[in-house]
Amino acid sequence: xxxxxxxxxxxxxxxxxxxxxxxxxxxxxxxxxxxxxxxxxxxxxxxxxxxxxxxxxxxxxxxxxxxxxxxxxxxxxxxxxxxxxxxxxxxxxxxxxxxxxxxxxxxxxxxxxxxxxxxxxxxxxxxxxxxxxxxxxxxxxxxxxxxxxxxxxxxxxxxxxxxxxxxxxxxxxxxxxxxxxxxxxxxxxxxxxxxxxxxxxxxxxxxxxxxxxxxxxxxxxxxxxxxxxxxxxxxxxxxxxxxxxxxxxxxxxxxxxxxxxxxxxxxxxxxxxxxxxxxxxxxxxxxxxxxxxxxxxxxxxxxxxxxxxxxxxxxxxxxxxxxxxxxxxxxxxxxxxxxxxxxxxxxxxxxxxxxxxxxxxxxxxxxxxxxxxxxxxxxxxxxxxxxxxxxxxxxxxxxxxxxxxxxxxxxxxxxxxxxxxxxxxxxxxxxxxxxxxxxxxxxxxxxxxxxxxxxxxxxxxxxxxxxxxxxxxxxxx
Numbered sequence: 182x183x184x185x186x187x188x189x190x191x192x193x194x195x196x197x198x199x200x201x202x203x204x205x206x207x208x209x210x211x212x213x214x215x216x217x218x219x220x221x222x223x224x225x226x227x228x229x230x231x232x233x234x235x236x237x238x239x240x241x242x243x244x245x246x247x248x249x250x251x252x253x254x255x256x257x258x259x260x261x262x263x264x265x266x267x268x269x270x271x272x273x274x275x276x277x278x279x280x281x282x283x284x285x286x287x288x289x290x291x292x293x294x295x296x297x298x299x300x301x302x303x304x305x306x307x308x309x310x311x312x313x314x315x316x317x318x319x320x321x322x323x324x325x326x327x328x329x330x331x332x333x334x335x336x337x338x339x340x341x342x343x344x345x346x347x348x349x350x351x352x353x354x355x356x357x358x359x360x361x362x363x364x365x366x367x368x369x370x371x372x373x374x375x376x377x378x379x380x381x382x383x384x385x386x387x388x389x390x391x392x393x394x395x396x397x398x399x400x401x402x403x404x405x406x407x408x409x410x411x412x413x414x415x416x417x418x419x420x421x422x423x424x425x426x427x428x429x430x431x432x433x434x435x436x437x438x439x440x441x442x443x444x445x446x447x448x449x450x451x452x453x454x455x456x457x458x459x460x461x462x463x464x465x466x467x468x469x470x471x472x473x474x475x476x477x478x479x480x481x482x483x484x485x486x487x488x489x490x491x492x493x494x495x496x497x498x499x500x501x502x503x504x505x506x507x508x509x510x511x512x513x514x515x516x517x518x519x520x521x522x523x524x525x526x527x528x529x530x531x532x533x534x535x536x537x538x539x540x541x542x543x544x545x546x547x548x549x550x551x552x553x554x555x556x557x558x559x560x561x562x563x564x565x566x567x568x569x570x571x572x573x574x575x576x577x578x579x580x581x582x583x584x585x586x587x588x589x590x591x592x593x594x595x596x597x598x599x600x601x602x603x604x605x606x607x608x609x610x611x612x613x614x615x616x617x618x619x620x621x622x623x624x625x626x627x628x629x630x631x632x633x634x635x636x637x638x639x640x641x642x643x644x645x646x647x648x649x650x651x652x653x654x655x656x657x658x
Contacts, residue, residue, distance in 0.1 A: 192239075192246045192300075195232040195293040199225040202289055209282045214327040221286060224334055228293045235300055246300045248308050255461065256310035258411055262404045263317035263456055269400055273632065274390040276383070280324060283333070287316045290334050295341045302345065315340055318362035318457060322387065322449070322501060323369065329381040332369065340365040351512075352466060360460045363504035370498040379495045388449040388497035393632035397448055398559040402550055405455040406543060413535065414459040415542035416468055416527065419549055420475030421454040421482075422446060426558050428483050437579045439565040441486065443630045445558045450482050453500035463508045468527040469518035470511065477507060477514075566629030568593075569650030598625040617653050618646075 205211055206221035239246050267284075271277030291312035299306040316337065325333040344361040373379045391397065409415040429445035432438075441447050446454075458464075458478050465471050485499040518525070525531075530541045553559055564570045568589055574582035593601035600618040618626055623642040624634050627649060636642050646654035 191248050192236055193232070194248070195297050196229050198289045198293040199228040199232070202228075202286055205282055205286050205289075210279070211282065211286075211327070217327040217330050220331045220334070224290060224331075228290070228297065231297050232293075235297060239300075239304070244304055247305045248296075249305060251307045251309045253309055253311070254411055256314055258408050259456070260310055260313035260317055262408055263314060263321060265404045266321060266401065266452065266456070267317060269394050269397075270391055273393040276386070276390075280320075283324075283327075283330065284316060284320050287320070287333060287337055288312060291316050291337050291341065294338055295345075298341060298345055312341075315362045319366060321391075321452060321456065322384075323366055324383040324387065325381055326383065332381070336365040336369050339368060356462060358463065359505050359508045360458070360463045363457055363460075363501065363508075366457075366501045367503075367505045370501045374489075374494055374498060384497050385495060388447065389630070390632070391452060392448040392630045395561060395631075397561075398451060398554070401448075401452055401455050408459075409543055409546070410536070410539050412461045413468075413539045413542070414461055414464065414471070415539065415546050416471045417459050417464060417475040417478070418454050419542070419546040420472045421458075421479035422451070422553070423549060424476045424479030425450065425454075425482060426553055428480065429558070437577065438571075438574050438582055439563075440483065441565075442585060443565040444563050449497065450500045451559065453482075454478065457500065458504050458507065463511065465511045465514045465518065467515050467518040468531070469521065469525040470515045472527065473514050473518060474507060474511065477510075478503065481507070561631060563630075564650070566631070567649040568626060569652075573650075593622075593626050596625045598622045601626060618651070 202221045202225040206218045206225075211217045211221060235246065238244075267277060271281075295312060296306045296308075319336065319340070323336075325331075325336075340361040343359050343364045344357040347358045348355050349358050350356075373382065373384075379385070394400065405418065409418065425446050429440050432440040439445065441450075454475075458474075465474050481503040482499050485502055486496050489496045489499060522528075527542075530538050533541060550559070557563065568586065571582050571586045571589065575586045587605065590601040590605045594605050598618070600616060600622045603616055620639055620642060623646055624637075627634050627636075627642065627645050629649075634642070634645070636645050643654050
């Protein structure tokens with residue numbers, strides 16, 4: 182659907198969006214943070230000034246600044262999936278809803294900035310849902326805290342500028358090189374790592390709390406299906422998940438412990454495999470190329486997690502840093518795929534019509550997902566979440582297990598568990614001298630990666646402790 186608005190005041194659109202930022206600063210929760218108010222007002226002034234300068238220059242030069250509308254399924258389907266994740270996640274972790282007004286601020290800024298940049302370069306702006314998936318995607322992985330929110334706007338600006346300015350020829354037309362959400366995430370992720378200022382963000386909390394909602398793996402799988410059917414990105418997601426899962430199985434077989442500690446595939450990584458690197462515009466065009474692309478994403482996540490952990494750096498960037506490099510490699514990947522056409526595992530469905538082919542890939546992916554779930558590879562009950570597994574692994578001398586137990590017990594002690602404090606003080610990860618946790622400790626030490634323990638009665642707490650592997654609880658202790 183394409184059209185062109187004729188109103189003479191259409192060129193004041195960015196000024197109205199800037200006014201929206203001022204309204205958020207004056208009337209919204211931002212009032213509690215003076216630095217955030219300054220950021221919103223200063224940004225609004227800059228956008229408004231840019232808008233007025235463009236109007237004056239256009240009138241003097243006899244240019245026309247125009248708008249045209251184009252609603253693309255790629256944009257609104259992605260936005261619906263990402264918005265669903267934000268809504269479901271926020272139901273179980275309140276800060277998502279508390280942050281909603283700042284997501285609105287980013288949308289206002291994104292539309293204004295993108296419009297002004299387009300008018301500055303071409304004199305025409307295509308109005309649609311394009312900013313929504315970019316903003317939603319960025320906010321699924323990284324937020325700056327209110328006192329540093331200026332960097333959130335800068336991150337958004339870099340994403341849209343890269344989309345508009347960094348382009349190449351692809352399939353006979355000009356196209357952006359980088360995914361406009363993953364590029365700024367990678368740039369700022371690297372900057373935060375080099376500066377040691379990850380504390381300016383909610384990155385670690387985001388990566389942790391996305392597992393709080395029940396059946397989150399299944400939810401992400403389901404909301405990804407419409408986009409996979411429409412745009413044929415299933416092979417990327419499927420191959421990324423399988424590559425990471427097979428590595429996790431091999432690592433467990435070799436060491437007896439889990440590479441990611443509490444899961445085979447962390448939930449934020451699983452989310453990235455569905456809604457971050459799968460932009461069809463910045464992915465290989467061949468099906469085998471997309472398989473290779475997915476495998477590289479899955480294995481590079483493993484490699485980055487290991488590298489960041491070894492360097493003592495926050496590991497939640499493991500799904501962000503590699504995407505621009507992968508975007509740059511898509512032409513080379515397609516060339517390899519063409520030469521290896523005889524080895525293409527997707528050749529059996531190549532003759533099908535696009536929609537039928539997409540359905541075939543989704544069917545295969547569904548079988549794979551169900552099989553991985555049945556084997557315990559994805560789901561809410563991974564044993565690596567709970568301390569008894571790691572205590573046994575420590576007793577067996579498994580790699581990194583005793584250090585992990587000590588870290589977990591120190592965290593439990595800080596939360597108020599007397600048993601954990603006693604074990605930490607004795608430097609005995611297993612709890613020496615027959616010391617055992619009590620009912621008073623259970624609400625703390627039974628907390629896995631799913632968030633606060635909801636059980637409160639002694640009977641239910643004891644039953645949960647038994648299920649997690651606390652043997653004395655099974656005996657009624």
